[in-house]
Amino acid sequence: MSSLASGSSPAVARAEFDALFERLRTWGRWADAGRGAFGRVGAGQVRRAVELVRSGTVVAMGLPWNTVCGPDNRKPALHYFSDLGDVEPPEPATHKDFIGADYHGKGVSHLDALSHVAYRGRLYDGGEAGRLVGAAGARFGDVAALGPLVTRGVLLDLPAVQGTDWLEPGQAVHAADLLAAEAAHGVRIGEGDALLVRTGRFRRRRRLGAWDADEAGAGLHVHAVPLLAERGIALLGADGDNDVRPSPVEGVHSPVHALTVAAMGVPLLDNLDLEALAAACADAGRYAFLCVVAPLDVPGGTGSPVNPVAVL
Template identity: 35%
Template structure:
């Protein structure tokens, strides 16, 4: 097991507080420059599009147990074929209403999602969040999330459809996959990590998808992201990181290192199966990625329907 002292040593290596100024709330998304966005557009070759989000419904991945109260979206009808006016020629309208956590299915964690020792990214006090939401580091502070995406297909690297439960995706594993794929990760890229865990959800094994341990990021993976200048990252599982943790006293070390110390938004419940299969055919693992969260103001996370364009 990793000690708190080892954790703090790594945290100091990847710390970005003050890097983009004392008032910065975007963190590593500052690395997505106009030049990086142009590079992302140039990565489109075939024009194939791959939606990466889970469907939003009551049959989603949440149980309300992992994070108390985090349920699947509840959608009902606000009106069904309601006439706008009298008469046989009048139009009629139908409308829906939804109640949902913003992190119910495919989502980004905002930098306000996690605090550590009373502070969030850039030293912003945790009490900046109140009953009105996040007054600092809310999801809208991220701005546009559009860049070049790189898929690191760890499951395919290991020769399996799905990594075994508890498989630790370490810094060295990520570097090995990058080298094996010959897909160098560059500054400003968004890295998507495929463990194959989402296959359980797609195949109807909801409990298998939710149950821990799952294959996920280990505590030193953030060092890889820092070394490459990664702008954001996302995985195809619920927990994002190993649970139980390799740093027992911190519990969510990867959340703390990415969100709090690096200022890097992280995504969960991305669906990477079709994208992974396509990338494996021509061994081209880069693409244009558009992953804009819904602009709910003062939110600690954001629903997102990411689309990769190859």
């Protein structure tokens, strides 16, 4: 029985996790360490991704700006109007609004840059987090160093492979589940790819209501990460925050974040709405596409709200 069916999430000892971290880390590999694994993506990779565009169907993956407090949005985004056209003339009248967000949570679609995650006090490539990240911003691995991310995207729609609408919160995804989804979709994760994993979180939320996604969420188990390292992905995203919750590693609340960002230098996309993309891929009968992510250029920023786009 697959782990999706059983919902297994075996515990991982801290010593085993630390050994895995050491085995997967790629520190010192990239000339531009601040971009990490996206160093795999050059002009040739981008051209091959563009060649995947056939129908021209464009699918956005970002959530609506979420200003409503809830169990999965404890720090709602801000949106208010600063000018309603009632300022003194001359013409024309203008309307202006303000937005802001503490976006590293469960309510905003966002990109995690390499400065976002440290493990045992070290950022990706070994720099001391306390020295490189402070109130003035990150001096290594900021989102401005990443710039626009354009590459081949691959969607693995795990509920579709299982024959369900969604994975239940707490359900762990293992390497065998990813391989089964590849086979079912007729696609293979390759070097430099952006891998997007659908668990059906937002279909479940719309049907059954919100829950505390910090306490329980479907996502990758740490045992799935070596496959991603072997395949050489450049970017990882999901409709959750990529980690199964609760964490299987005692004392490490986000072990997949630690392995991908801090060990492998792989930026993450959290809280994507993959429902429309899953439908578009099913209609097209293919699960590879051009993926475009354009974060805000925030010098020193640990990430950015984003609205990634897939083009089929």
